[in-house]
Amino acid sequence: MNRWLTSLMVRYKGHAVLIDCGEGTQIAAQRAGISLKPIDKILLTHLHADHVSGLPGLLLTMGNMGRTESVSVIGPVGTERLMAAVRVIAPNLPFEIRVSELETEQELMYFLECDIEAFSVLHGVPCYGYSISLPRAGKFDPEKARTLGIPLPCWSLLQRGESVEYEGHSYTPEMVMGPPRRGLKLTYCTDSRPTPGIVAAARDADLFICEGMYGDTESLPKAEENRHMLFTEAAQIAADAGGVRELWLTHYSPSLPNPKAFLPAARAIFPNTHTVRDGRCCELKFVEE
Numbered sequence: 001m002n003r004w005l006t007s008l009m010v011r012y013k014g015h016a017v018l019i020d021c022g023e024g025t026q027i028a029a030q031r032a033g034i035s036l037k038p039i040d041k042i043l044l045t046h047l048h049a050d051h052v053s054g055l056p057g058l059l060l061t062m063g064n065m066g067r068t069e070s071v072s073v074i075g076p077v078g079t080e081r082l083m084a085a086v087r088v089i090a091p092n093l094p095f096e097i098r099v100s101e102l103e104t105e106q107e108l109m110y111f112l113e114c115d116i117e118a119f120s121v122l123h124g125v126p127c128y129g130y131s132i133s134l135p136r137a138g139k140f141d142p143e144k145a146r147t148l149g150i151p152l153p154c155w156s157l158l159q160r161g162e163s164v165e166y167e168g169h170s171y172t173p174e175m176v177m178g179p180p181r182r183g184l185k186l187t188y189c190t191d192s193r194p195t196p197g198i199v200a201a202a203r204d205a206d207l208f209i210c211e212g213m214y215g216d217t218e219s220l221p222k223a224e225e226n227r228h229m230l231f232t233e234a235a236q237i238a239a240d241a242g243g244v245r246e247l248w249l250t251h252y253s254p255s256l257p258n259p260k261a262f263l264p265a266a267r268a269i270f271p272n273t274h275t276v277r278d279g280r281c282c283e284l285k286f287v288e289e
Helices: 025-032 053-064 079-089 140-146 153-160 197-204 217-226 231-241 259-269
Strands: 010-012 015-020 039-043 071-076 097-102 106-111 115-122 128-136 163-167 169-171 179-191 205-210 245-252 273-275
Touching: 010 153, 039 115, 039 169, 053 079, 071 079, 079 097, 115 140, 128 197, 140 153, 153 163, 179 197, 197 205, 197 231, 205 231, 231 259, 231 273, 245 259, 259 273
Parallel strands: 015 039, 039 071, 071 097, 179 205, 205 245, 245 273
Antiparallel strands: 010 015, 106 115, 115 128, 128 179, 163 169
């Protein structure tokens, strides 16, 4: 298939989160013109080699780029043992590696203003998917602020969600902010059979990236045995979740030389489905209301 192994980078405000790090991740990033130095968190879905074997080279490259800030590596039970082995290959890095292991079916983390949800999926080993969400506050109501007599110097602070003490009076954002608006959300899931948890996690995702290991329905017994998905199963998850705007299929079987041949069946279930190749990028933007 002439493709690099699994990896996804999410960038926000000059920082980055990397999900999985298959062999060749650093080369794929360089070819796409993406710097590795800003990576603050590495989220591992599971510890199979095609999802983690690029870690030593990637960390060494980050060190050679002058990275000195700590890097967090988060993954299922066994991640500590994996990173101990990685440190043998990549010793003396100029930055600290902080390792955390996921032990429950659902865990919530934070990154800048974003929420990161890890959710357990169904594979042959402990495995997680991830949703990265950026909440969006409601609209500021200037007329209400004027009616309440809130001084102009307080407005920008209230818009940022901060409470204000000014000339003996207290003002809170709830006084002048409307209800929260739809933010941004990306959900990533690979190496799993369909589960209700994936459906719940993908709800309202602007971009849902999901494995499509097999394209034809004749491969269902193999998908069930190896705990992977068909294109149509991933599309059904997107349809059932509700509010999903776009589905990217990836992580194809090497026996699938032409993934696009199986798109019509998936699009019959979820029309905005795409098969993606290495280097595919997009910018998620708030929907104006």
